[in-house]
Each structure stands twice: as structure tokens, then as C-alpha cells.
Amino acid sequence: MSHPEAVRSGAARKPAMRRFADAAEPWFYAAPVLTLIVAVMLVPLLLGLSYAFRDIQLLNPFSGAFIGLEHFKTLARDDAFYRALKNTLWWTGASVFLQFALGLVLALLLDKPFPGRGLAQALVFLPWAVPTFLAGLNWAWLFNPVIGPLPHWMAALGILSAPDNILADPHLAMWGPIIANVWWGIPFFAITLLAALQAIPRDIYEAAAIDGAGPLQRFLSITLPFLAPTIAITILLRTVWIANFADLIIVMTNGGPADRTQIVASYIFTQAFRRLDFGYASAIALVLLVLLLAYSMLIVVIRQRLIEKD
Amino acid sequence: MTGRILMTIAHRAAILAYIVFALFPLFWLLKVSVTPNDLLYSEGVRLWPSHTTFEHYRFVIENSAFPTFFKNSLIVACSTSVAVTVLSSLAGYALSRFRFRGKYAIVALMLITQMFPLVMLVAPIFKMLSPLGLTNSLTGLVIVYTAFNVPFATFLMQSFFDGIPKDLEEAAMIDGASRFIAFRQIILPLTLPGIAATLGFVFTAAWSELLFALMLISGNTSATFPVGLLTFVSKFSVDFGQMMAAGVMALIPACLFFLLIQRYLVQGLTAGAVKG
Structure with missing residues (x-):
């Protein structure tokens, strides 16, 4: 910090080699990641997208021809797809909202020092370590009135009129995977937000407390603005992941009963691996990709605004 | 009171x-x-x-290939999490500290990779890896998992770097350190909570990934743990007792891992450094 003038005039007289090195520097840091992403994700992605315009059926050796927009014409008339789209909104919205709200509360609770915090933190973060496949089966068992306790408890509390399996009830079935997903996903938000909370300089709080700011005021004017960039990026990624996340639904309800829990991602899975129609599955995936892209653009713009405001 | x-x-x-x-x-x-x-x-x-x-446990340990699955999963999850953390710290640092042309293209590229249902990548990736001899190998699995996890980890690391004042490495660079030295010796130690969080996320993601493990690996010798769990679920009967016993054992490394990284999350290293 001692001689800013000298440094600035030095920068103006940099030779060409030095200027090139400066321009290339960020690319050296980013190159390994970019190479990997292009080779293992982008190239296969483009290959996969090309399937959307071809007739690719795994068991049919005569398939593979270019068929243009045929899949999309079928898709436009596919009622099951529209139902899945509606279910996706409900599944994603409810899961993200509950995970975020409960995760933020947990992070705030854990941000205060208290005896046994390390242990409590280890225990509440544990669900994230459970393989989703296992988490799904485990929750399916908990909801099963024959061997699981939950239906009986819910009936006793008056939430259910009788101890039935909510996974078999067309009106309630979606809550099963949503609850399993919330259970599994709270630690994600809690960990990210807690780490962001820990990075807020403590003296800002002290200064605010001296100035007479109450807890709520400190939360709104210090904590939230500091967390905002982290919140925006985690909600964005989480929404996209959950919209694409079919494991729990496939394991717990397989899209049933009566397609009430079929989301677009599980519909794609069904088309690809049950009916082995990779062409049609790719076409649906392309539509889902475009929708999620539009959503992400919105969040990125909001995040950029938030950063520039600071 | x-x-x-x-x-x-x-x-x-x-x-x-x-x-x-x-x-x-x-x-x-x-x-x-x-x-x-x-x-x-x-x-x-x-x-x-x-x-x-404890019959279920004994059966799983003695009569199945679970010890092998366990070892394979451990190798894959450890390699993936270390590789992802190293690569994403570098890329996250580039996104956090530099203004350069193409930055938004990189962000857009990484966002797009998060938006596509991974199911659709199975067939193309299999076609690409098989001539390289990387199907049915743990190395292939590590490469694929690293690529899948690196975009998110980069955003995460970027967020953590954003939280550290630029003055810290600028001061070091004025004192004559190169940027890379400043990054390694000043910024990285301050990001330890972030690095621990990244390691934790990637480890568990690689530990429980099922789809690609299922598609890229055939046979027991290189199968990972979730694939092994699936072998308990046959079409006609599910032996829940054995599967849950195996599941409990699958949780052990994850529990240990979380216990190990706890303290890095709790330490507010940044606050202390800025104050001092």
C-alpha cells in the first residue's frame, strides 16, 4: 500500500511480453477445469443433444436416422409431459424452499458458540452423507404402515385420518419424496451458509451492537447482505439439481400413483431406460435444459445486481 | 436476564x-x-x-464382495475429492480475482453443465471412454466424477475467495511476491473452511453416485458401493435386513469424514486475519 503512484506508472509502461502474460494469467488458473469440462461434459452433451433430432432406439438396429423435429411434434401433444412439467414445478419449489428455509435457520443456530457444537454439527450434517438411493428406500419404509412408524404417528396427530401409506395416495404421494429430499438436502444449505456466516468479520457485529442495533436489525442489515451472493448461487444450483434429480422419486414411487409424482427428470429416465427410446428422451431433456437456462439467467442477473450494489 | x-x-x-x-x-x-x-x-x-x-452384518461381510466395493468406493471418493478441490481452487480464484474477456463465457459454460439431466450423458460418455480403455476402471470413474463435480466446486470456491479482501494479496504482491505465491501462501490458508466444505461435498457425491457407476462398470472387481447395494435389490425379493446392514457400513466412512472436517467449518479464519 506504500507507493500506489509508483506501482500505477509501472503498470503503464509494461512491455508486450508482460502484457501478454498478464492477459493469459487467469486462463492458466482456469485451464485444467475448462479442459476437463469440455472433454467430459460439453462434447458428450452435444452428442446427446444431436440424439434429440435422430431416431435412437437401443433395441432397434435400424434406428439412428435423422428425423428433424419429429420428437418435438410428438412432445407438444404429449399430455404426460405437461403433467410432469407441473409436478416438476411443485417438487422443485417445495423442496428448494423448505431446504433453504430450514438450512438457513440451522446455519444461524450453529453460528452461535455453545458446548457440544462440533458434535451437534456433525450429527445434523450426516443425512448429506447417506447415498440417495438408500435414503429413498429408507424413507419409503418409514412411510409404510406395515413396518414404518410415520403413518401411525401422523394418524395419531390427526394429520392423516387413518394410518395409510401416503406414497400410495395420489393427492399426498409427492410429499413423500419431498420430505426425503428436504431431509437429505438441509445440510447442503446449512454447510454453505454456515461457512459464509463464519467469513463475516465479527467486529462489524460488535460495532453495530455498540451503535444500538437489535438482533433483527443486525440480521437484516449485516448478515443478509453478506450472505446474499452465497444464497443466490446455492439456490440457483440447488433448483437446477433438484429439477434434474430423479433418484428419490424413482426409488420411492417410480412416478406413481397414477403419474402423480412423475417429474420431467424421471419421465426422461423412464423413456431412456425403460422404453430405451434415447431419441425422445433427449428431446425432452433439451426442453428441460432450455427452461432451466432461462431460469438461471434470471438468477445470475439478480446476483450480479446484488454484488454491484455493494 | x-x-x-x-x-x-x-x-x-x-x-x-x-x-x-x-x-x-x-x-x-x-x-x-x-x-x-x-x-x-x-x-x-x-x-x-x-x-x-448381527446375522445380517456377518452375511454381508463374509458372503459378499462388499469389502471390495468398500475399498473401490474409498479410492474413487478420495481421488475425486482431492482432484476437484485442487482444480476448483485454481479456477475459482481466476473467477474471483481477475476481470478478463471470456469470464462470462466460462461461467455460462459451467452453468450449462449443471442444467442437463446427467442421464443423457451416459451413452455418449460410454462411447468416448471405451476406446481409451477407461470403462470398467476406477480411473475412468474418477475422471467422470471429477468433471461432474468441478463446476459446482468452482462456484463454491469463488464465493469463498470473494469473501476475502483483495488487499491481502495485493499487499503481498507489492512486497514482491508473485501472484501464485500470494495465492498459495496467503489466500489458500484463509479459505480452509471453504476447502473443507468442498472436500466434504465432493467426497459424499462421489461416494454415493449410482448411475454412472452402474453404467460404466461391469463385474464385481471395480464396482463401487452403491452398485453393490443395488445387487441386494432383485426383481422379486428385497432383503432389507442385509441391505440396511450394508447401508450402515456405508455410512461409516462418511461419518468419519464429516467428523474430520468439522473444525475447519467452525473456524472463522477470515475474521481473525482481517482484524490482525
Whole structure:
């Protein structure tokens, strides 16, 4: 910090080699990641997208021809797809909202020092370590009135009129995977937000407390603005992941009963691996990709605004 | 003063509620894994069976390839998490500290990779890896998992770098250190909580990934743990006792890992450094 003038005039007289090195520097840091992403994700992605315009059926050796927009014409008339789209909104919205709200509360609770915090933190973060496949089966068992306790408890509390399996009830079935997903996903938000909370300089709080700011005021004017960039990026990624996340639904309800829990991602899975129609599955995936892209653009713009405001 | 005590009680009660919610399903997993088969349905709703057995555990350890699956998963998850953390720290740093042309293209590229259902990549990736001899190998799996996890990890690391004042490395660079030295010796140590969080996320993601492990690996020698779990689910019968026993054992490395990284999350290293 001692001689800013000298440094600035030095920068103006940099030779060409030095200027090139400066321009290339960020690319050296980013190159390994970019190479990997292009080779293992982008190239296969483009290959996969090309399937959307071809007739690719795994068991049919005569398939593979270019068929243009045929899949999309079928898709436009596919009622099951529209139902899945509606279910996706409900599944994603409810899961993200509950995970975020409960995760933020947990992070705030854990941000205060208290005896046994390390242990409590280890225990509440544990669900994230459970393989989703296992988490799904485990929750399916908990909801099963024959061997699981939950239906009986819910009936006793008056939430259910009788101890039935909510996974078999067309009106309630979606809550099963949503609850399993919330259970599994709270630690994600809690960990990210807690780490962001820990990075807020403590003296800002002290200064605010001296100035007479109450807890709520400190939360709104210090904590939230500091967390905002982290919140925006985690909600964005989480929404996209959950919209694409079919494991729990496939394991717990397989899209049933009566397609009430079929989301677009599980519909794609069904088309690809049950009916082995990779062409049609790719076409649906392309539509889902475009929708999620539009959503992400919105969040990125909001995040950029938030950063520039600071 | 009573207000303070009430707040403390409410705080502890809320923490306790979270712990119960987080652990109850895992408790149930444990309970099913020690319930003898003949009591599985008759005492299904009881909190603890009238007598317990470790038969399921013994069967899993002695009669299945689970020890191999376990070792494979450990290799894959450790390699992936270390590789991802190193690569994403570099890329996250580039996104956080430099303004350069193409930055938004990089962000857009990485966002797009998060938006596509991964199911659709199975067939193309298999076609690409097989001539390289990377199907049916743990190396292939590590490469694929690293690529899948690196975009998110980069955003995460970028967020953590954004939280560290630029003055810190600028001061070091004025004192004559190169940027890379400043990055390695000043910025990285301050990001330890972020690095621990990244390691934790990637480890568990690689530990529990099922789809690609299933598609890229055939046979038991390089199968990972989730694939092994799936072998317990056949079309006609599911041996829940054995599967849950295997599941409980699958949780052990994850638990250990979380216990190890706890303290890095709790340490507010940044606050201390900025103050000093």
C-alpha cells in the first residue's frame, strides 16, 4: 500500500511480453477445469443433444436416422409431459424452499458458540452423507404402515385420518419424496451458509451492537447482505439439481400413483431406460435444459445486481 | 436476564429438534439392520425389536464382495475429492480475482453443465471412454466424477475467495511476491473452511453416485458401493435386513469424514486475519 503512484506508472509502461502474460494469467488458473469440462461434459452433451433430432432406439438396429423435429411434434401433444412439467414445478419449489428455509435457520443456530457444537454439527450434517438411493428406500419404509412408524404417528396427530401409506395416495404421494429430499438436502444449505456466516468479520457485529442495533436489525442489515451472493448461487444450483434429480422419486414411487409424482427428470429416465427410446428422451431433456437456462439467467442477473450494489 | 435464559433454552431445543429429525431415519436404518428376519414385519413399528441379531452384518461381510466395493468406493471418493478441490481452487480464484474477456463465457459454460439431466450423458460418455480403455476402471470413474463435480466446486470456491479482501494479496504482491505465491501462501490458508466444505461435498457425491457407476462398470472387481447395494435389490425379493446392514457400513466412512472436517467449518479464519 506504500507507493500506489509508483506501482500505477509501472503498470503503464509494461512491455508486450508482460502484457501478454498478464492477459493469459487467469486462463492458466482456469485451464485444467475448462479442459476437463469440455472433454467430459460439453462434447458428450452435444452428442446427446444431436440424439434429440435422430431416431435412437437401443433395441432397434435400424434406428439412428435423422428425423428433424419429429420428437418435438410428438412432445407438444404429449399430455404426460405437461403433467410432469407441473409436478416438476411443485417438487422443485417445495423442496428448494423448505431446504433453504430450514438450512438457513440451522446455519444461524450453529453460528452461535455453545458446548457440544462440533458434535451437534456433525450429527445434523450426516443425512448429506447417506447415498440417495438408500435414503429413498429408507424413507419409503418409514412411510409404510406395515413396518414404518410415520403413518401411525401422523394418524395419531390427526394429520392423516387413518394410518395409510401416503406414497400410495395420489393427492399426498409427492410429499413423500419431498420430505426425503428436504431431509437429505438441509445440510447442503446449512454447510454453505454456515461457512459464509463464519467469513463475516465479527467486529462489524460488535460495532453495530455498540451503535444500538437489535438482533433483527443486525440480521437484516449485516448478515443478509453478506450472505446474499452465497444464497443466490446455492439456490440457483440447488433448483437446477433438484429439477434434474430423479433418484428419490424413482426409488420411492417410480412416478406413481397414477403419474402423480412423475417429474420431467424421471419421465426422461423412464423413456431412456425403460422404453430405451434415447431419441425422445433427449428431446425432452433439451426442453428441460432450455427452461432451466432461462431460469438461471434470471438468477445470475439478480446476483450480479446484488454484488454491484455493494 | 430471564429473556436470555429463555433464548438459550429455545436455541438448544431447536438444535435438538434438528438432531432428532436428522438422525431418526438413520436410527431406523440401524434398527432394521439388527432386526431378525422373522420379526421384521411382526414388530415392524416397534422402536426396538424384542431381540437383536448381527446375522445380517456377518452375511454381508463374509458372503459378499462388499469389502471390495468398500475399498473401490474409498479410492474413487478420495481421488475425486482431492482432484476437484485442487482444480476448483485454481479456477475459482481466476473467477474471483481477475476481470478478463471470456469470464462470462466460462461461467455460462459451467452453468450449462449443471442444467442437463446427467442421464443423457451416459451413452455418449460410454462411447468416448471405451476406446481409451477407461470403462470398467476406477480411473475412468474418477475422471467422470471429477468433471461432474468441478463446476459446482468452482462456484463454491469463488464465493469463498470473494469473501476475502483483495488487499491481502495485493499487499503481498507489492512486497514482491508473485501472484501464485500470494495465492498459495496467503489466500489458500484463509479459505480452509471453504476447502473443507468442498472436500466434504465432493467426497459424499462421489461416494454415493449410482448411475454412472452402474453404467460404466461391469463385474464385481471395480464396482463401487452403491452398485453393490443395488445387487441386494432383485426383481422379486428385497432383503432389507442385509441391505440396511450394508447401508450402515456405508455410512461409516462418511461419518468419519464429516467428523474430520468439522473444525475447519467452525473456524472463522477470515475474521481473525482481517482484524490482525
